[in-house]
Amino acid sequence: MTQWTVHGTRRIYESEWMSVDLDDVEVPQGARFEHHVVRLPHPSTAVVVVDNDNVLLMWRHRFTTDAWGWEIPAGRAEANETVETAAIRETEEETGYKVSVEPLVTINPLNGLSSHTTHIFVGTEAVKTGEPDPAEAARIEWVPLNEIPAYIRKGLVPCGITLAALTTYLTLRTTSSGPPSGPRRAG
Structure with a gap:
């Protein structure tokens, strides 16, 4: 399986409209890095x-x-x-x-x-x-x-x-x- 692993999340911005997180991720071949993720509270x-x-x-x-x-x-x-x-x-x-x-x-x-x-x-x-x-x-x-x-x-x-x-x-x-x-x- 080639699924990324998320080791943790650090919120760097938040409002009622959205948040921006830095997710600590690891790809299947082993590289680990922080990836920006935009999250919206409602669909x-x-x-x-x-x-x-x-x-x-x-x-x-x-x-x-x-x-x-x-x-x-x-x-x-x-x-x-x-x-x-x-x-x-x-x-x-x-x-x-x-x-x-x-x-x-x-x-x-x-x-x-x-x-x-x-x-x-x-x-x-x-x-x-x-x-x-x-x-x-x-x-x-x-x-x-x-x-x-x-x-x-x-x-x-x-x-x-x-x-x-x-x-x-x-x-x-x-x-x-x-x-x-x-x-x-x-x-």
Whole structure:
């Protein structure tokens, strides 16, 4: 087996949003060193909102990468909130649409650096309930699903979670079995 051994953890930063630890690790060939690990206290959610053959996307700027791009609604679950409830809440806050959700896939977006988990859902039965939070996006649009591959090729979808969600959804909807009935984890 080629599993790393963790001998200990030393916290070097902590806030309500995240912590950064130095884990004392040993690789199978015997080298031992400190490895930075980002830990978030709550999982996050993301939702591929679909209606007929369209997907709801948000055009937004991310100051961390100084880039504009299309994203799906996403955010973190609050303490004592289920990921399903968080997905519904985040979608409504960010887009002004309330949805019903079904699990699509669960991912670890930075698994070499972070223990964080993102639960991705498919949102359906979208009902407009209000206006989106203007701090979340410059605009909200329903984009035809058949245009998504071109958006990706043009670099208009730089968000890794959005890329994973859209490509998983598009791949699974074209198979005979359709999207999975629940989150999948590699064994």
